[in-house]
Amino acid sequence: xxxxxxxxxxxxxxxxxxxxxxxxxxxxxxxxxxxxxxxxxxxxxxxxxxxxxxxxxxxxxxxxxxxxxxxxxxxxxxxxxxxxxxxxxxxxxxxxxxxxxxxxxxxxxxxxxxxxxxxxxxxxxxxxxxxxxxxxxxxxxxxxxxxxxxxxxxxxxxxxxxxxxxxxxxxxxxxxxxxxxxxxxxxxxxxxxxxxxxxxxxxxxxxxxxxxxxxxxxxxxxxxxxxxxxxxxxxxxxxxxxxxxxxxxxxxxxxxxxxxxxxxxxxxxxxxxxxxxxxxxxxxxxxxxxxxxxxxxxxxxxxxxxxxxxxxxxxxxxxxxxxxxxxxxxxxxxxxxxxxxxxxxxxxxxxxxxxxxxxxxxxxxxxxxxxxxxxxxxxxxxxxxxxxxxxxxxxxxxxx
Amino acid sequence: xxxxxxxxxxxxxxxxxxxxxxxxxxxxxxxxxxxxxxxxxxxxxxxxxxxxxxxxxxxxxxxxxxxxxxxxxxxxxxxxxxxxxxxxxxxxxxxxxxxxxxxxxxxxxxxxxxxxxxxxxxxxxxxx
Numbered sequence: 001x002x003x004x005x006x007x008x009x010x011x012x013x014x015x016x017x018x019x020x021x022x023x024x025x026x027x028x029x030x031x032x033x034x035x036x037x038x039x040x041x042x043x044x045x046x047x048x049x050x051x052x053x054x055x056x057x058x059x060x061x062x063x064x065x066x067x068x069x070x071x072x073x074x075x076x077x078x079x080x081x082x083x084x085x086x087x088x089x090x091x092x093x094x095x096x097x098x099x100x101x102x103x104x105x106x107x108x109x110x111x112x113x114x115x116x117x118x119x120x121x122x123x124x125x126x127x128x129x130x131x132x133x134x135x136x137x138x139x140x141x142x143x144x145x146x147x148x149x150x151x152x153x154x155x156x157x158x159x160x161x162x163x164x165x166x167x168x169x170x171x172x173x174x175x176x177x178x179x180x181x182x183x184x185x186x187x188x189x190x191x192x193x194x195x196x197x198x199x200x201x202x203x204x205x206x207x208x209x210x211x212x213x214x215x216x217x218x219x220x221x222x223x224x225x226x227x228x229x230x231x232x233x234x235x236x237x238x239x240x241x242x243x244x245x246x247x248x249x250x251x252x253x254x255x256x257x258x259x260x261x262x263x264x265x266x267x268x269x270x271x272x273x274x275x276x277x278x279x280x281x282x283x284x285x286x287x288x289x290x291x292x293x294x295x296x297x298x299x300x301x302x303x304x305x306x307x308x309x310x311x312x313x314x315x316x317x318x319x320x321x322x323x324x325x326x327x328x329x330x331x332x333x334x335x336x337x338x339x340x341x342x343x344x345x346x347x348x349x350x351x352x353x354x355x356x357x358x359x360x361x362x363x364x365x366x367x368x369x370x371x372x373x374x375x376x377x378x379x380x381x382x383x384x385x386x387x388x389x390x391x392x393x394x395x396x397x398x399x400x
Numbered sequence: 401x402x403x404x405x406x407x408x409x410x411x412x413x414x415x416x417x418x419x420x421x422x423x424x425x426x427x428x429x430x431x432x433x434x435x436x437x438x439x440x441x442x443x444x445x446x447x448x449x450x451x452x453x454x455x456x457x458x459x460x461x462x463x464x465x466x467x468x469x470x471x472x473x474x475x476x477x478x479x480x481x482x483x484x485x486x487x488x489x490x491x492x493x494x495x496x497x498x499x500x501x502x503x504x505x506x507x508x509x510x511x512x513x514x515x516x517x518x519x520x521x522x523x524x525x526x527x528x
Contacts, residue, residue: 038465052433130515130518131518131520133407133411136435136436137411137412137413137434137435138408138412138436140407140409140511140520145465145470145485145524147410147485147523148407148475149465149474153465154463154474155463158461158463158474158475159459161463161500162461164500165460165461165500165501174417207466208464209467210463210465210466210474211463212495213464260441260442262431262474263483265433265434266434266476267457267476267485327479375517381409
């Protein structure tokens with residue numbers, strides 16, 4: 001395994017929200033060109049391109065992007081890995097640089113989801129005239145509603161409730177308070193899709209989607225893109241001093257899938273693969289959770305954020321409720337979590353998310369996060385999970 | 401005219417008397433599955449035996465799905481060590497009536513007949 005450091009020298013995300021006048025390639029082009037400019041590097045120097053997009057996974061968005069911003073003949077990896085798609089695209093670029101195939105890699109995640117509605121739901125099939133068993137369960141029709149749920153707000157509600165059953169203390173109000181925190185944080189992030197602060201009462205009295213997740217406790221479908229330029233240690237040292245001084249070190253880059261656990265094919269186990277990724281990442285980086293100045297974790301629903309406090313070892317095992325109630329994950333707490341506003345308010349353009357959360361860390365480590373800057377931030381962790389499942393964790397450090 | 405033929409909503413619902421859920425248990429490691437298998441995800445072996453799953457259990461997680469006109473309770477039930485995904489029936493779909501740790505048991509109900517008179521039977525769990 002290569003031991004040389006990998007550096008992020010360029011990073012960008014578009015405003016998340018509704019972009020009715022831009023298509024997927026427009027958004028990817030905007031983030032890519034801005035990331036290249038941020039790195040003060042030409043596309044001609046980029047030797048590998050990882051591009052994540054979920055909704056058009058077979059459309060070759062990477063090559064479509066090249067057609068608009070520059071066709072240089074480099075290898076393109078179009079990747080799709082559920083909500084971890086963006087992190088996977090970045091992993092591809094990092095692996096290529098680590099393997100010595102190139103000195104400069106670019107990763108892009110892009111999605112257009114505004115108005116897409118609930119994900120994970122399949123439309124009803126026309127009623128057959130005779131009952132016909134289908135698929136691996138031999139089901140006579142859609143199992144949705146007949147055998148529980150597979151829609152995301154319900155699945156992740158059960159993930160949080162399962163934690164509550166195991167350790168206690170996880171009430172509707174507690175989950176709503178997590179959402180209150182993230183929406184409060186979002187007011188300082190001009191790139192967030194929603195920047196509205198909600199009171200606890202407003203959150204709890206909003207439309208119930210899948211108890212205990214009300215609408216503001218669910219991540220918002222929206223449009224957006226994020227892009228990142230990574231380079232080898234050698235290349236970084238050849239860059240102008242103003243680029244070097246803003247470079248952020250990738251101390252750990254990890255991708256896991258869900259290992260077999262009892263019951264994991266009944267309710268997806270989003271915990272074990274996150275714990276495994278976290279352990280690997282802390283070991284790779286040589287840092288522990290106590291060293292983190294800020295964390296961006298995958299709060300696709302308020303119920304999910306709770307379990308990841310534990311999975312990322314920000315608290316003692318079983319201690320996520322106490323951890324939250326201590327105030328630690330608020331931006332003025334001891335372990336700020338989702339100061340970007342998180343997916344609940346920043347928005348969740350799926351394939352962009354796994355790069356945008358890393359971008360947020362980059363901005364703080366550079367001291368460029370504006371009003372929401374966590375002062376003196378040196379080490380940060382970005383976590384993303386895609387159901388199915390895939391987990392990406394990156395630990396970044398300010399070294400220069 | 402009453403139908404004489406029944407078909408289960410899923411292969412793993414066995415319409416015996418009484419009905420029960422049937423898992424495919426890995427002969428090597430004991431892992432249990434409900435779908436058609438190619439091999440065991442835990443130990444990679446591919447020898448399975450059908451086993452009856454306990455028909456009573458405890459709700460270890462749930463969500464009340466409130467989109468659409470008919471709210472329903474999705475739950476995970478621990479049936480003597482085997483987790484089952486289901487809809488909880490015969491209960492008000494409100495947080496006042498569904499609780500973690502609630503004891504439930506298997507029940508079945510008719511989904512109706514097709515054009516050939518075959519009756520489909522689905523399962524749920526109901527409070528004990």
